[in-house]
Amino acid sequence: QKEVEQDPGPLSVPEGAIVSLNCTYSNSAFQYFMWYRQYSRKGPELLMYTYSSGNKEDGRFTAQVDKSSKYISLFIRDSQPSDSATYLCAMTNQTGNQFYFGTGTSLTVIP
């Protein structure tokens, strides 16, 4: 079983829709959770960083962590064509030597 599972999609939504992206994980020691956006032929760009459970909001983006269910989500409100990209979740713990990544969800927002 992989440490982090993420539905690869592809996901296609109309402009203005609310998008929900999700990851599940198996290691209960994970405490730090990240979401990255990756445009084609570019490096991953950090969108959100959260610690432990709860919600964090930044503009149109909301990250949610449910440690009891080992489940994290990224919500994108009022989605725009410029949001079309691959979204990667990542997580780690205090003593780990690496970040564990999901394989990414490809999102297309149609104008």
Place this chain on the structure above:
Amino acid sequence: IAGITQAPTSQILAAGRRMTLRCTQDMRHNAMYWYRQDLGLGLRLIHYSNTAGTTGKGEVPDGYSVSRANTDDFPLTLASAVPSQTSVYFCASSESRSTEAFFGQGTRLTVV
């Protein structure tokens, strides 16, 4: 602009040749990482360094070596390239092992 610089951006390499991918960061981060990204497999850790002078093996270290002589630089060397090392390579850094990682723009390597 602060960040991570990788070089070259792309390279075609003959099998059996030696190649060093360069990575430099100016954020004074302690930890640095090399990942490879392949379709369907996501990002896989090759090697990491928690601080200057130390390195460790990740998930897929075979055929690769790294060094960390100072805080800013973390080169990745392929001693004798093979076609299975065709991939996109990303260097990343973080302030510590538990803080967020920042990525370079990647090196697209093709081994023929």
